[in-house]
Amino acid sequence: MASNLLDDDIEDILRTVLEDTDETLLVVNPSATAIEELVDVAGGLSDLPEIRLLGDESTLKDVMGDFILASNAADLVHEDALRLRVLEDENENSLLISPDQVVALINVGDTVAGLTTDDAEFVDVAYDEYTTTWEGASEFNLRTPPLSQVRSTLSADIGDGVENDFTGVLSSLQTARGDGNGLDEVTISLLVAAKNEVLLYDISKWGEDVGIASKATFSRTKTRLEDMGLIDTEKVPIDVGRPRLRLKFGDERLYEANTDQLASVAQNLLT
Structure with missing residues (x-):
């Protein structure tokens, strides 16, 4: 042979x-x-x-x-x-x-x-x-949504600017691991939402609908980032119900960072 x-x-x-x-x-x-x-x-x-x-x-x-x-x-x-x-x-x-x-x-x-x-x-x-x-053999359950679907729905549901920032941050990273300590997909989503001052409700609903994570996971991650000073929020009144929260950066260094620098600046602030 x-x-x-x-x-x-x-x-x-x-x-x-x-x-x-x-x-x-x-x-x-x-x-x-x-x-x-x-x-x-x-x-x-x-x-x-x-x-x-x-x-x-x-x-x-x-x-x-x-x-x-x-x-x-x-x-x-x-x-x-x-x-x-x-x-x-x-x-x-x-x-x-x-x-x-x-x-x-x-x-x-x-x-x-x-x-x-x-x-x-x-x-x-x-x-x-x-x-x-x-x-x-049994199927391996890949629960992560396709990147093309993530990007297209983010653009359609939230806005082209947010999608461009999301893609830019991903492009600057070698990995985005969901271990709770680094820049996972939920953290990245919240950071680009804060950069564009998107409502927490809107980004978490999009994330749950597309299959990234539950609204509860988005909320917990937002709280962690807020406690660490990366994200801030302001209340936005609505016609009926409790006010919603608009996401903003909580650290001036994030405002000064370009999209391709956002991940590294955020990671430094998290450590």
């Missing part, structure tokens, strides 16, 4: 395999780094096979805790380019399997290599076996 070294860079390996695959590609037990690179590479290609990812549940949960990555993955799911299922056996090899080749992803220190074979008999056996595994 002949084999050869495909490449020594995970991004290049994935791009090569995706571009060479016309039918379904099975991605078996990828590492966290491989999942991140897969979403990034796939998002930049216009012609994709159906990607069936069989991953360790804890790895998928950890990786998808980053809003930026998860929302881009959700776009691929929405476009029927990516499907996610849970691999029960954690001892499986890391493989890329198409009807034409099998690529084993091998980690040696900080280096990743792709050992590939196109031996027809071996490829057929591997493809059939993991297709059967796929069919018996």
